[in-house]
Amino acid sequence: MTDENTQGTPEPEGSGDAPFQFTDKRKVDPTSGEARDASEAATGDAGTPESSDPLAALDFEPEGDAAESAEVLQAKAEAAAHLDALQRERASFTNYRNRSLRDQEAARTQGTQDVLVALLPVLDDIERAKQHAELSGPMAAIAEKLDASLARFGVERFGTVGEEFDPTVHEALMHNVDAEATATTVSLVVEPGYRIGDRVVRAARVGVVGPE
Template sequence: MADAQNNPAPGEGDNSFAGGVGDDLPGGKNTKNVKASEQNAAGENLQQQADEAESASTPDEVAGEASESVEENEHPDTKLAAERLADLQRLQAEYVNYRNRVERDRAREKETTIGSVVESLIPVLDDIELARQHGDLTDGPMSKIASKLETTLDRYGVARFGEAGEAFDPNVHEALMHVEAEAPEGVDGTFVVQVLQPGYKVGERVVRAARVSVAG
């Protein structure tokens, strides 16, 4: 009896045995320690990734570094070819501008030259127009000569203008007299009543304004 009381049964009072088994079982102390260790390691890994992300270069910096690397590694011949291409494009643009300027100057000089000839022929043209109004150019050699002259001038861009009833425009009309007349339908303000002498122009250049009488 004494031996039974002094020597407890296996599993009773032997803490080392029970504790050892419990630690090895699922959910025991060792398992909890492993999970805590894994969580700490994961947290440290996330923190390290965040620090690396903060210290990383921005997209612009990365692009700039890449561009600098490309420029450093660019072959000298490639760089020279790009410079020559830029020079060629600049020369082509300058040539196009020069050609356009020359063409404009040439057209202006042509209009000026033709305008000078027309200006010297205006008295003749006025006589032809006056003779036509009086019926003197209905037939005969003079009528053919007048037609040929006007056809030639038309070919060089010479145009006669000025019509009764149109609105008065000081840029193309010269008012010689003011009369009383009823305005045509659709015309407001001053208008042309009669064309005393027609105007002439070459292209957009007015050689002589139409001389008219006006009303309104």
């Protein structure tokens, strides 16, 4: 009866003669503390590879920058040439634009100067009328509007009594001496001067007084 019970009892799984095995996948050797070789870490203690790389048996090396094809090098050379041509064209256009702007400003200034020269006799008559208090009423308002219109185009009137004489902007029509004078100054304004920006259209015609 005992033999029958023994023969009828099933043995547990994994209780055969084959011993239990495990694979050590650690990348660092726990004994020496040194890094394991990649093949050793993959094989483990059992000496059986865990997995195989399908590309490991292929004998090739990836091509680097030095191995670029002739077509790529030619394309880069053409791109560099096109970029250089574009930069030159852009610089040429910038120079042309700046030159055009300077020419436009010069033409505008010249046109304003031509109109101012044509109006100088009228402006001189208006100034003489102001000095003699003969300008009043509507004519005074018209004269003010004319001055405002010229100012919008950069026209400036200069030359006043008491300012120091400057031969670059003043034309001395008469000269008097004064023992007490320490510098040559404007004593009389015959005709005021006019300029547009830094360009003197007409120098102020004045009388001056200075030391002996």
